Amino acid sequence: MNEIIYRTHNCGELCKKDIGKNVVLSGWIQKLRNLGSITFIDLRDYFGITQLILSKKLKKKNPELGKEFIIKISGIVGERVSKNYKIYTGEIEVFVSQLEILNYSTKPPFLIEDQTDGDEVSRMKYRYLDIRRNPIKNNLKLRHKISLEIRNFLSKNGFLEIETPILINHTPEGARSFVVPSRIHSRKFYSLPQSPQLFKQLLMIGGIDRYFQIVKCFRDEDARSDRQIEFTQIDCEMVFVNVNDILSFFENFIKHIFKEVKNIQLEPFKRISYSDAIKMYGTDTPDIQIDIKFLELKDFFFKRNSFFLKKKEFTMGVSIPNRSHYTCEKINFIIEQIKQKELEIETIFWLKYFPDKTFFSSMNSFMNNEEDLVKYFKANPGDLLFIFYGIKTEKKHKLNQLRLEIIHCLNLIEKRKKTLKPLWIIDFPLLEWNENIQKYKPFHHPFTNPKKEDVHFLEHFPENVRSQSYDLIINGVEIGGGSIRIHNKNIQNLILKHLGLSTKEIQSQFGFFINAFEYGVPPHGGIAFGLDRLISILEGKENIKEFIAFPKNNSGKDLMINAPYFLEKNKLKELNLLL
Template identity: 45%
Template sequence: MNYRTHNLGELRSSNIGERVTLSGWVDTKRDLGGLTFIDLRDREGITQIVFDIDVAEASVVEMAQKLKNESVIKISGVVKERYSKNGNMPTGDIEVFADSLEVLNSCDVLPFQINSEEPLNENIRLKYRYLDLRRPQMRRNLLMRHKMIMSIRNYMDEKGFLDVDTPVLTKSTPEGARDFLVPSRTNAGDFYALPQSPQLFKQLLMISGVEKYFQIAKCFRDEDLRADRQPEFTQLDIEMSFVEQEDIMNEIEGLAKRVFKNVTGESADYEFPRMEYAEAMERFGSDKPDVRFGVELKELSDLMKDCGFKAFASTVENGGMVKAVVAPGVAEEFSRKILSEYEEYAKTYFGAKGMAWIKVTSEGVNSPIAKFFSEEEMKAIIERTGAQVGDVIMIIADAPKVVYGALGALRLKLGKELGLINNDEYKFLWIVDFPMFEYDEEEQRYKAQHHPFTSIKSEDMDAFMSGEMEKIRTNSYDLVLNGSEIGGGSIRIFNPTVQAKVFEKLGLSQEEAREKFGFFIDAFKYGAPPHGGLAFGIDRWLMVMLKENSIRDVIPFPKTNKGQCLMTEAPSKVDDKQLEELYLASTYENELKK
């Protein structure tokens, strides 16, 4: 059986007079008495089909009139010039007058209309994902995902990288998100972990002499989800030997420009700017700043240390900081209620104790805290922030981590809500020199900010050896696009002595380090080359390039924010026999009874 001679985006005026066979889905149908028009759709496009009582038998026309949208049909007929041409579709100059029709599969009542432009409930979309993927937006996203991955593979092949796959069942190791664990039936009581990334294996490949490795790998992290995060995600993993940071960044920048061009059709013909982590935090309150707009953080700590407002002065005295952002031109429209909502946003999501505000008006300042400041102090605040008449100054005083987090988030909220961001613009940015360690208040210990295999800058090695944990920077680099981290990496530690010292600083004893990383530590005894790499989050990178608001819209079969697949109903319970084979018992029902 010949289902088609052409796809549904292929026919043009040059095909007029030809007899063709076409197959696809009924996109729309219009009945006009003796004429029935059907837009027939496949992956490549849409062609208008005409069932005319003067051309086809009455039974064929009657069958066409009964067709439901999304039924799968096969037709045969002759290509003719379209009377009313449609310049908005590639096949808009022609139509096919059908004289035969075969219904390959009818369609039941749809849970939603495929060709509707109305917003759809996301849970319904995810439950019927196979229908959602028929929608034009999702078809485009799948096509762009394919283009992106092919661009990556072609570029890496041209540059001499080897595509090497690494295990999915591996060993659980610390210093990262929570692992997904897989019980072993043949090794009772033991567990595999699904890889959070191929980090250790790609470094082992460098020790193996591969020199230039890449992989488009599935990775898994059991962590709280959000719009740009999934428990199962796709990562472009890259590692190189005998390279320095500059070599990797130049190679990756070339890749990023190639992929960006092939997906968006736009060029990024400029050297990506670089910014140190410390500067990014000071100016934007974020290590992934959106630099498409201003509203930068302003330092007020030095002005507040002896001011009359004790809440600010005591914060500085106790090692905290005071910073501000300026909301431009909103003094009149930002009521106390609106400002209170901004304050609650900072308190609820980022732990700030409160937010002070100052309106700068033509009649002077308007602020609940104005009475605590002298005229000179208030003038200094306005000058330091650069606020103009009509602006609102928003101030947070707290521990540095809270101030950066709260003001960085308020800055983004202002950028979006005040229309300060040019959504047609793309801006790449490198963030470099991340700290090696960050202190975890909950666990009361230092953790590696990137991972414990990141090399330390040579000029900071003395500080590292003497234990000055807060001052140690790394040879690290993240690539940011429009305020989203799309990739990150580092030059790795390849000296066993330094690696052992890092484990020590992280609170791992020699016994613990050997238990967790013994195979990795042993490999470094046999000649490890200098090496480094980077990993891109394929899904997030594509989401930003396509200007989608959710990572779920660029993943074929994603999970919800609760990590559920509504289509397959995973995760799901398993029977007791399966648990017994794995030497496991469910404690969930007992927990519910407590």
Template identity: 55%
Template sequence: MIYRTHNCEELRIEDIGKVVILSGWIQKLRDLGSLIFIDLRDYYGIIQLTVLKNKLQNTIANIEKEFLIRVHGEVKKRKSINYNLSTGKIEILISKLEILNHSAQLPFTIENKTDGNEENRMKYRYLDIRRAPIKNNLIFRHKISLEIRNFMSKNNFLEIETPILINSTSEGARNFVVPSRILPKKFYHLPQSPQLFKQLLMIGGIDKYFQIVKCFRDEDPRSDRQIEFTQIDCEMSFIEFDDILLFFEHFIKHLFKKMKNIELNTFKKMTYYDVLQIYGTNNPDLRIITKLLQNHIKYLKKDFIIGINIPNYFHLNNSQIEYILQYIKNYNNVIDNVLWIKYLKNKTFFFPKEKWKITLHNKILIQLIKYFELQPEDILFIICGKQNHIMKILPLIQKKIYHIVNINKCNIFKPLWIIDYPLFTWDIEKQKYTSFHHPFTSPKQKDIVLLLNNNITNNLNNILSQSYDLVINGVEIGSGSIRIHNQKLQKKIFQYLGLSNTDIESEFGFFIKSFQYGTPPHGGIAFGLDRLIAVMLGEIDNMKNVIPFPKNNYGQDIMTNSPSFLTAEKIKELHL
């Protein structure tokens, strides 16, 4: 049985006269009386079929959208060209049509712009994948995974799988647990990352490791976070801080060039403290720059002021600007004032209201130009109000602006390395210090002796780590550090975190023991593959669009009804 001689995308004008067999789903039906036009779709593309009713009346009487059919026919020149299709200059005149499988009534339209809401699309994800936007995202995901593997292999990285069923590790978030049937009352844990195992690989003499790996965190899901996610996990021996930043900057630049044909500039680098002081967040989006003003523009005396610079968006019309203003002013209980100005081509300012010229006199404008690095045709919004309220609604305001200017689809990418994070952070609920990143992060060299000698027990907030995060367009893409490779220091860090010797031995005994056998200096990084793809494709507002079978915002798979209850028999079998 031959289902097809060609796919629906490959036929062209030079194939006119060929007799072909095609199989696929019915995308559209147009009944013109004596003629029926069918858009046939398969994985590769769409082609138009022409059916003469009088020849195939019985067969075509009951066909509907998404019926799976096989057709025999001849390639003909199309009278009216469809320039939106690569096959738009031809059509297939059908001589035989068979229904391979029927389709029930669709829960939403299988179109690029579907009428399906997110819940329905997640429930019928297999239908959603038929839509070109989702299918193309998965193709992109496949291609970037290949590119990652090729790049890493060429740079002498070895891809090694690490265990999924492990013991519990202290990495910040909660672990998912898996009961053991054959070892009653004992549990495996699913890894939040392969952290310990990739460090053990370095101790094992593996010079460079990487893995595209599934990780699990039992935490509250968000639109940009899944409880089950994929990361590009990397580790290197005999490496220093700046070497890692340089290499992985090259890695990200390579991916953008290969996948998007975009040349990224040298990545900006800032300390964690400076980022917070200037932007008020540790994930700033440098495309539309949002900066704190009250401590930086000395002539502005309001309690709390935020400036939002929309670069090179002079083409925004007045109604769009008014829409942004109105959206911001909707929070009138926390906003004292909102004003905006345009920086013109001739390097003067346009004020929509004359009174703002008095408020923003020349000395302030000069400072604003320097502080925001304003360029001609930039638009600057200034928002005044109460700090805690503005910081709470600021993400909503930014998201609305991004939507109006459609910035996520503009192929503008602004990477930022953030360095010099604290090693510890104070947990108010637990009333103790916890690791800012994880407990295997090395402190700065100057602080190691102090930590080992117990000279800073009451001043841990001032200890900086050799860690780094990569943020692109306001999204944390990667995080890593130089690791501790000294046994005494690693035990001391655990103690500062409140772990007893018993706790250390129980949870990390095997790891601490491995340090006795010549542990090399090493460091690494992990990139969120889902987030990286979402940023590259402009899908960060809905990261689910780049994941084959995502969970919803409550951590549920509503297609398979997961998680689900266990039967009484299964509970008994697992000794629960």
């Protein structure tokens, strides 16, 4: 019995050296161009496109041919007259001698081309068609390449890949968890993991030296362009390490990924504390591609007895490099743009520090210490200084909005997109007070170790305690985060009690974990990176859905399979969910 041969070559590999060969190709019809005597077909498969030539006679035998039909052809490779050097197969074409339609296609809901006319809703509803397009297909190839590079790098550095459970007990970790009803155990529920946090710590207690996992995690929260309700995490943990050990190792890890995958050489990662990030940028996820940061000025004016400014609760300044040549009209336009954003700034002053070290300022009527001011700013000749006063202390978070508006007004957005600036944010608060529930909440999670020098605050002044934690920020996007974990049972219990948990609740929710502390917990720490975000940063894109094979929309719905959906009554009854 003769076996069916669907192809001798793929649609992306034939070139000039193959001229004269008899070949068999199979794929989808990308385009048809009927010129009367002959018909040109672009045949597409996973690997690329090959141009076919059909005689009038052969086309007449197959009059119904259309886009996205799947065909198998036999023919001879010839040299292409009108060459297309943009594709690998652009110097050849195949003269078709036989054609077989393997499957038919209705008209697609959008163009299956690099530049499609499909909107996001259509593309998600027919995602299997969207995957045929090069942009999505290439994104999935990139995802595979990165995942492979991650596995190779970590494996070579002594990490063991271990799978942790998906069906677990609910534990409070900050976000809402998805729950799964149990049919066998009536009215009991599993929870889907927000992260493998406790299991990877238990692996360290179990004597594993270095663990990693590329793992699915689930959070029942609002989706958006850079967040999905199910997402993929690069999860890592190590024993006998300190903060510097982890930051140094994973800086090299990220540098390796960027270099191997995209040939991008990253500069050394800066490290700044959480408190400094808030002071300078108004956010703990600052984009530092453009060197614009705020400086508190209240002390400066107070010491110089500038009554008009020192009486204000909060006075901030910012130095803009190489902008002293701006006209007063342009500066006033920028100020008006900023005021329209309702950032609760009373007044904005400015000062030009010219290259010849002279000054011109909107504060001339009451300012006589410009030289001291530029020294305090550490400004360079040619800089333009802005001073914002009247910002309320509790509104410091608006500084980030102000900074982004300044960047926008100065037309620095395009420049910002050309560089990659990684940054470690360290020393986050351990706990924060939540007024709504009148309880402390963990800033990250309740298993983060406090800084050694702050432990004495823990019992009576927990809000003053900093943690041994860190986040990696690249261009204003949080790529990953982690901490040194608690390995002291007393500290762990105290933190859980600060969260308002009783001894009984601690035992009920975390008993299995707390019991493990009786058997020797090594100092350990780890980090987790968002794979979807990491890939999007590598490609310079913002929408992580473009790098996920079958993503949810911003409402957490899968438009293709129409999930989530209702369960029938008999299924609800089986799960003991009927009221």
